[in-house]
Every structure is written in C-alpha cells, then in structure tokens.
Amino acid sequence: MRSVNAVKEAFRGAGIEQLVAAKEVVVAVGPGGVGKTTTAAALAATAAQRLDAKVLVLTVDPARRLADALGLRGIGNQATRVCSDAFAAGGVEPKGELYAAMLDMSESWDELVRRHAPDDATARQILANPLYQNVSRRFAQGHDYIAMERLYEIHEEGEYDLVVVDTPPSRNALDLLDAPERMKEFFSSRLLRWLTVPYRSRLVNVAARPFYQVADRVLGSQLLQDLADFFILLQTMQDGFVARADAVSHLLRDVRTTFLVVTTLEATPGREAGEMIAALAERRLHLGLLVCNRVLPRTLTDPSAARAADAMARFSEELAASLADGLSVEREPVEEGVVRLVLEEVAQSFGNLRQVATREAELLHELSEGHEVTATVPYQPGNVSDLAALLKMGASIWGGGGAETGPEQSRPPR
Amino acid sequence: MTDLLSRRLLFVTGKGGVGKTTVAAAFGLLAAGQGRRTLVCEVEPKGDLAAAYECGSTPFTGRRVNPALSAMSMDTEAALREYLRLIAGVPVVGRVGPVATAFDFVATAAPGIREILTIGKLCYEVRARHYDLVVVDASSTGHVVGQLAAPTGINELVRVGRIRNQTRWMLEILSDPRPTGAVIVTTPEEMPVAEALDLSERIRAETSVNLACVIANRVLPELFGHREEAVFEALDTASRSRAIAEGTRSRAGDVGAVLSAARLAVTIRRDGAQHLDRLRDGIDPSVPLLYLPYLFGRAHGMRAIRQVAHALGEEL
Ligand SMILES: Nc1ncnc2c1ncn2[C@@H]1O[C@H](COP(=O)(O)OP(=O)(O)OP(=O)(O)O)[C@@H](O)[C@H]1O
Ligand SMILES: Nc1ncnc2c1ncn2[C@@H]1O[C@H](COP(=O)(O)OP(=O)(O)O)[C@@H](O)[C@H]1O
Ligand SMILES: [Mg+2]
Ligand SMILES: [Mg+2]
Numbered sequence: 001m002r003s004v005n006a007v008k009e010a011f012r013g014a015g016i017e018q019l020v021a022a023k024e025v026v027v028a029v030g031p032g033g034v035g036k037t038t039t040a041a042a043l044a045a046t047a048a049q050r051l052d053a054k055v056l057v058l059t060v061d062p063a064r065r066l067a068d069a070l071g072l073r074g075i076g077n078q079a080t081r082v083c084s085d086a087f088a089a090g091g092v093e094p095k096g097e098l099y100a101a102m103l104d105m106s107e108s109w110d111e112l113v114r115r116h117a118p119d120d121a122t123a124r125q126i127l128a129n130p131l132y133q134n135v136s137r138r139f140a141q142g143h144d145y146i147a148m149e150r151l152y153e154i155h156e157e158g159e160y161d162l163v164v165v166d167t168p169p170s171r172n173a174l175d176l177l178d179a180p181e182r183m184k185e186f187f188s189s190r191l192l193r194w195l196t197v198p199y200r201s202r203l204v205n206v207a208a209r210p211f212y213q214v215a216d217r218v219l220g221s222q223l224l225q226d227l228a229d230f231f232i233l234l235q236t237m238q239d240g241f242v243a244r245a246d247a248v249s250h251l252l253r254d255v256r257t258t259f260l261v262v263t264t265l266e267a268t269p270g271r272e273a274g275e276m277i278a279a280l281a282e283r284r285l286h287l288g289l290l291v292c293n294r295v296l297p298r299t300l301t302d303p304s305a306a307r308a309a310d311a312m313a314r315f316s317e318e319l320a321a322s323l324a325d326g327l328s329v330e331r332e333p334v335e336e337g338v339v340r341l342v343l344e345e346v347a348q349s350f351g352n353l354r355q356v357a358t359r360e361a362e363l364l365h366e367l368s369e370g371h372e373v374t375a376t377v378p379y380q381p382g383n384v385s386d387l388a389a390l391l392k393m394g395a396s397i398w399g400g401g402g403a404e405t406g407p408e409q410s411r412p413p414r
Numbered sequence: 415m416t417d418l419l420s421r422r423l424l425f426v427t428g429k430g431g432v433g434k435t436t437v438a439a440a441f442g443l444l445a446a447g448q449g450r451r452t453l454v455c456e457v458e459p460k461g462d463l464a465a466a467y468e469c470g471s472t473p474f475t476g477r478r479v480n481p482a483l484s485a486m487s488m489d490t491e492a493a494l495r496e497y498l499r500l501i502a503g504v505p506v507v508g509r510v511g512p513v514a515t516a517f518d519f520v521a522t523a524a525p526g527i528r529e530i531l532t533i534g535k536l537c538y539e540v541r542a543r544h545y546d547l548v549v550v551d552a553s554s555t556g557h558v559v560g561q562l563a564a565p566t567g568i569n570e571l572v573r574v575g576r577i578r579n580q581t582r583w584m585l586e587i588l589s590d591p592r593p594t595g596a597v598i599v600t601t602p603e604e605m606p607v608a609e610a611l612d613l614s615e616r617i618r619a620e621t622s623v624n625l626a627c628v629i630a631n632r633v634l635p636e637l638f639g640h641r642e643e644a645v646f647e648a649l650d651t652a653s654r655s656r657a658i659a660e661g662t663r664s665r666a667g668d669v670g671a672v673l674s675a676a677r678l679a680v681t682i683r684r685d686g687a688q689h690l691d692r693l694r695d696g697i698d699p700s701v702p703l704l705y706l707p708y709l710f711g712r713a714h715g716m717r718a719i720r721q722v723a724h725a726l727g728e729e730l
Contacts, residue, residue, distance in 0.1 A: 031430075031431070032429075032430040032431060033429065033430060033431050033605060033606070063604055063605055063608070064608070065604075169430060267712075267713070267714060268431060268462075269431065296678070297671075297674070297675070297678070299671035299674070299675075300671070300675055302668065302671060304664070304665065304668045305668040305671040305672055307664065307668070308659070308662055308664035308665070308668035308669050308671070308672050309672045311662030311663065311664060312658065312662055312669075312672065315661055315662055318661060319657075319658060319661045319662070322657065322661060323649060323654060323657060323658070323661075327645075327648055327654075329641070329644040329645055329647075329648050330641075330644055334645055334648070338641060338642060338645050339645060339649070341642060342638065342642050342645050342646050342649065343649075343658075345637055345638060345642070345676075346646065346672060346673065346675075346676040347672070349637050349675065349676050349679045350672045350675045350676065352679075352710040353675050353678070353679060353710075354675075355710045355711060356710060359712070379678065379681075379682060381681045381685060382685060383604050383685065
C-alpha cells in the first residue's frame with residue numbers, strides 16, 4: 001500500500017486544482033445537512049469550468065432548486081450534460097464538460113440484482129419478493145454500499161476524467177467506508193446459513209435450535225419461511241456480490257481516489273467530521289480536502305472590530321446625535337433615538353455572531369490540525385440554487401482567482 | 415396549546431440535526447418541572463440525550479435526572495429481551511443469545527420488527543403508567559413514519575404469532591389524540607422546512623398519530639424593525655461609517671466589519687423568514703406553530719436545555 005503521507009506531501013502546496021486534476025474520483029463525505037451535495041456539485045462545476053475535462057457529479061437527494069439547476073428533475077441514474085448555456089448565464093466559458101446524475105437507490109439495487117443473479121428467472125423472483133423491496137429501500141448500510149458501487153461502475157466505464165460522488169447521510173461516519181466489507185460479511189454470516197437451511201431440516205442444527213424456537217414463537221413460522229425463501233434467493237448472488245464488493249473496496253483505496261470531508265463548524269457536525277477524518281486516516285484512505293461550509297466571516301473574531309462594536313454601544317448617544325444630524329430616511333428626518341437604537345442593535349448583533357464565530361474558529365483550528373488542505377466557504381445568501389452560485393462557491397473552495405469573499409486556504413505547518 | 419404537556423406520549427421528530435434531542439429534553443424538563451413523572455427516550459442511542467442532561471449515560475433501564483425526570487435510550491435488542499420475558503413468556507435469557515447476534519439482519523429484512531419493538535416499549539411504558547408523560551426523541555424523517563405505522567403494517571405481514579396480538583392495544587394508544595401526539599421540529603432553512611412539510615403530510619396519510627405541533631427551532635431574533643432597517647442602510651455608507659469610526663476612535667475597517675456583520679445577520683434572518691413563510695403556508699392551519707430562538711451561547715448541556723425549556727414554556 002502506498003504511503004499516505006508521501007502522497008500528502010506531494011500535494012502540499014499544490015492546491016486544489018492539481019489535486020482535482022490528478023485524481024479521478026472524489027468522494028464527498030460528512031454529516032447530513034452541512035452542504036455535502038452542494039459542495040460536491042460546486043467542486044465538479046468548478047473543475048469543469050477550469051479544467052479541460054469531462055466531469056460527472058453523482059448526487060444523492062439534491063435540494064429541489066439544485067436539482068433543477070443541474071437539470072436533474074425526474075431523471076434517475078441516467079447522467080445528463082449540464083448545458084454550456086447555464087455556464088454562459090453565469091458569464092463563464094467552461095474549459096471542460098459538466099455532467100450530473102442522481103443516485104436512485106432502488107433502481108441501483110435492481111440493476112445490481114439483475115447483474116448478479118444467475119439467470120433472469122431468479123432475478124425476477126428476487127425483484128418481486130416483498131422482503132427484497134424492504135431491504136433495498138431501508139437497509140441504511142445498503143445505501144452506503146450502493147453509492148460506492150455506482151461509483152465503481154461509472155469509473156469502470158471510463159467515460160469521465162473526474163467523478164465527484166456525493167454520499168447518503170449516514171448515521172455513523174464509518175458505515176460508508178466499511179460498506180463493501182459489511183456486504184461481504186453479510187453474505188458469509190452464520191445467520192444467512194441458518195436462514196437458508198430448508199425449513200424442515202432446521203431442527204438438526206443444534207446451535208441454531210434456540211434461534212428457531214424463539215423466532216418461531218415471536219415472528220410466526222410463515223414469516224420465517226418467507227425470510228428463508230428470500231435468503232435462499234439472495235445466496236445465489238453471493239459470489240458476484242463478494243467479488244464486486246472487493247473491487248469497490250479497492251477503488252476506494254486506489255491512488256486515483258481522494259476523499260473530501262464537508263462540514264459546518266457547528267458542534268455536532270464538527271464532531272462527526274472529526275471522527276470521519278480520523279476514520280479515513282485509520283483506514284489509510286486519502287483525505288484530499290476539508291471544506292468547512294457556511295462559515296462566518298473571520299473579521300468577526302478580530303479583537304479590534306470587537307472594540308469598535310463596544311465603542312459603538314458605549315458612545316451610541318453621542319454618535320447618534322451627530323449621525324442623526326441632517327439624516328433623513330423615506331423623506332422623514334430620523335430621530336436620534338432611532339439611530340441610537342440601531343447602533344446598539346448592530347453592536348449587540350456583532351457580539352452574538354462573534355460568539356458563534358469564535359467557536360467556529362476554535363473548531364476550524366482543531367479540524368485542520370492535521371495536514372489537510374482546508375477551504376472555508378462563506379454563507380451564500382439566498383441558498384445555492386443555480387450554476388452561478390455553485391461556481392461562486394467553487395471559487396472559494398479553489399482559492400485564488402475570483403472568489404469575492406476572500407478564500408481562506410490554510411495549510412497549517414506539520 | 416396547554417394540552418400539549420397534558421398528553422401522555424409525544425414523539426419529537428424532524429430532519430437530522432434540527433434540534434430534536436434539544437427540544438425533547440426541554441419538553442421533559444418542563445413537564446417534570448410541573449410535577450409530572452416524565453420519561454425521555456432517545457430512540458437513536460447516540461448519547462446526545464445524556465449530553466443534554468449531563469447525566470453520564472442513559473441506559474435502557476433508565477437514569478434519574480431529577481426526582482420527576484428519567485432518561486433512557488432505546489435498544490431494540492434489550493426491548494426484545496424484555497418483551498420475551500414479560501409477554502411472550504420466554505424466561506431463559508441465555509437462550510436469546512443467538513437471536514441477539516442474528517437479530518440485526520432479520521430485523522432489517524423483516525419490515526416492522528425493529529419498529530414494533532421500539533413503539534411497543536414506549537407504548538408499554540404509557541400503558542403500565544410508570545410515567546405520566548413519555549417524550550420520545552424519535553428518529554428523523556425517514557424512519558419515524560415507519561415506526562409510527564408499524565403496528566398497522568405488522569398486521570399485514572405477520573399473520574400469526576404473538577407480535578400480532580400485541581398491536582391492537584398499541585394502536586389504541588397511538589391513534590388517540592388525547593394521549594398521543596407528534597411534534598415536528600425544523601429550522602428556518604430550505605431542506606429542514608421541505609422535510610417538515612413532507613413529514614407532516616406523511617404522518618397524516620400513513621399513520622394514525624395526531625400532529626400536535628410544529629416547532630421552528632434556531633430562529634434568529636429580528637434585528638431591526640422596518641424603520642430601523644432603513645436607518646441602518648443609511649448608516650451603512652462610506653461617509654457615515656467614517657463618521658462612526660471617528661466617533662469611536664476605531665479604524666474604518668473595523669467599523670466596516672461590524673456593519674457588515676449586521677448586514678449578514680439581516681440576510682440570514684431574511685432567508686430564514688422566507689423558509690418560515692413556506693412552512694406556515696404548508697402546514698395545516700389548525701396545527702400550532704411555535705418558535706424557539708437561536709441560542710448564541712453554547713447550545714448544549716443542561717444550561718442550554720433550561721433556556722430552551724423556558725422559551726418553550728413561554729410559547730405554550
Ligand atoms: N435553539 C438553538 N440554538 C442554537 N443551537 C441549537 C439550538 N437547538 C439546538 N441547537 C444545536 O444544534 C445541534 C443539533 O441539535 P440536536 O442534537 O438537538 O439535534 P437532533 O435533531 O437531535 O440531531 P440528530 O438528528 O443528529 O439526532 C446541537 O449542537 C445543538 O446544541
Ligand atoms: N455556503 C452555503 N451558504 C448558504 N446555504 C448553503 C450553503 N451550502 C449549502 N447551503 C444550503 O444548505 C442546504 C443543504 O445543502 P445540501 O448540499 O443538500 O446538504 P447535504 O447534502 O449535506 O445534506 C441547501 O438548502 C443548500 O442550498
Ligand atoms: Mg445531500
Ligand atoms: Mg438527536
């Protein structure tokens with residue numbers, strides 16, 4: 001296995017452009033609701049804008065307006081080109097091409113079954129089984145696996161120079177990374193063997209006997225029979241699934257793959273992101289980029305700005321007297337009292353946001369303590385819902401040229 | 415509105431991270447403060463409830479937070495054991511061993527098994543009258559509907575077996591709006607509001623549980639009234655901010671930072687207000703909508719829960 005540190009070393013200072021240009025797969029991970037989907041889309045759009053490359057973003061559950069912006073409404077696993085008009089509307093001529101696809105969980109499962117089932121008849125039987133419907137929709141670890149499996153599939157086909165994958169919100173940071181292994185474990189588990197022993201001969205198995213007795217009593221034998229039937233069908237796919245899970249697992253470890261951790265700098269997501277970063281390191285997976293999204297401006301933590309805010313509150317009376325002089329709003333002269341109130345409210349609001357920004361700064365420091373390349377993305381007014389907004393967001397991730405709000409890329413010394 | 419705390423079983427749900435645990439913990443504190451024996455149960459045992467109450471841990475068997483308040487975490491395996499012991503009459507715990515290890519996979523495949531155990535345990539606590547109020551820090555959107563609908567669903571799947579016999583009394587509790595209600599928590603943001611609307615519709619269509627109220631959490635205070643905002647805009651110009659800098663003996667850049675922070679606060683609040691409008695328009699007008707303020711100080715631990723409980727008390 002390659003040395004992760006050596007690779008990191010090579011990328012230090014190289015910036016995001018080189019990172020993205022050198023990789024074929026970027027996997028966006030992170031807690032739910034932090035902007036993972038948006039960030040993945042922003043990164044892909046910006047890559048397509050700046051690199052002469054065919055870029056695909058594979059999204060999970062995009063917000064409605066984002067789906068519209070990418071032309072994804074009503075489309076399943078099919079990839080569609082985001083037409084260059086949309087770039088032109090943002091005043092941009094892309095060097096490359098942007099494609100987008102949505103991850104449709106049940107469609108992906110169905111495809112997988114069709115691929116691995118020994119024959120069409122078995123495939124049809126599995127697809128029609130009510131228990132299958134249930135497992136494929138609700139097995140959360142299954143969703144994680146599907147995201148990785150689709151990625152593998154697309155990468156194998158080799159259509160794109162860069163694939164950015166979004167991932168489903170998962171309850172546990174590790175689930176996604178371990179999903180291929182779990183899938184293998186599942187197929188070799190003792191339970192699966194027990195459940196697939198033909199019903200009548202079950203009582204022969206001594207170890208399993210209490211299991212059946214209790215299960216019979218609680219679940220009823222009909223359900224147990226249904227389960228057995230289902231698992232027998234599943235087992236026909238074992239070899240295909242196991243080999244595939246291995247291949248998927250390899251792709252995640254491949255040098256051409258990198259991970260993008262997205263988080264906000266709030267307590268809970270921040271903690272989960274920290275766990276995610278540690279989990280990546282533990283598994284020796286390559287963390288290429290940490291994006292902290294919806295971050296408050298750094299000026300909020302400036303002590304001199306805080307002093308200015310304090311002074312505005314302290315001298316509000318004097319200030320108001322001079323500011324109100326000759327000031328009129330909506331054709332009415334402004335009373336001193338209102339100006340004073342506004343000054344005090346401004347100062348108070350600064351104090352409130354400053355508290356939040358200070359915590360954000362602490363968390364940012366903690367999270368970027370390793371040697372990850374860190375980018376911060378400011379809050380975007382009115383949500384990120386068109387290509388122009390995505391590109392703007394991408395510009396702050398990229399750093400350097402074009403980001404209005406001042407990108408902050410920090411590479412703390414090791 | 416006062417009837418909210420006089421119910422006996424409240425499911426607090428909403429999108430991930432919106433503040434379900436915070437709100438559920440606050441409900442618990444509020445009810446216990448009124449002398450009602452209250453149990454708060456975290457369905458997805460992440461330890462957030464224990465962190466909220468600063469009580470170390472919240473085991474399945476319950477932890478006393480104060481004399482009237484207990485907290486627990488759901489553990490479907492433990493619930494299965496309890497069920498087997500109390501109801502199905504399987505006395506030897508050791509025998510359950512193989513079930514426990516295998517349980518995960520079966521429960522995943524067989525729809526409703528995990529859900530019915532969760533709901534069953536909660537309804538059991540209500541029925542056994544161990545508590546006056548059970549507040550459930552329920553699963554987020556995707557799962558909660560399945561949980562609430564489990565007793566109905568299980569009837570269709572399990573034709574015989576003991577579980578089926580248990581569903582009738584659960585349904586009686588769940589579908590009666592006097593004791594039971596769902597509380598949807600959301601925040602003034604795009605996706606949480608979209609999910610809240612979706613969830614309220616699904617609860618109505620797919621479950622028998624009454625929607626007791628919707629709570630918008632983390633609502634930013636309104637910074638300016640209309641007139642004040644106009645005045646702020648008039649101040650937020652180069653010449654006036656220079657005057658402010660002179661009057662406060664600050665650098666112009668620092669005053670600029672203070673003013674732009676206020677502008678950001680106004681923007682975030684305005685974005686949020688649009689989402690709240692969508693929320694208000696989308697939910698049934700007979701369902702009360704409550705607002706809880708954004709807490710700028712650290713928003714976890716007992717101190718924060720007390721603040722939220724206080725705000726909740728005012729809204730009720
Ligand atoms: N009114 C509030 N003001 C500020 N922060 C808040 C407020 N309510 C909750 N929070 C913070 O938001 C975060 C998420 O809250 P909480 O854990 O209660 O959400 P949840 O819905 O239970 O999340 P999950 O879906 O992960 O269980 C916590 O860090 C909490 O401290
Ligand atoms: N930098 C940002 N500023 C403002 N809103 C943002 C930003 N990033 C994301 N959002 C909004 O946050 C919401 C959640 O984003 P999404 O990407 O769907 O999150 P996730 O995939 O992590 O659940 C969306 O409404 C999106 O428009
Ligand atoms: Mg997403
Ligand atoms: Mg919670």
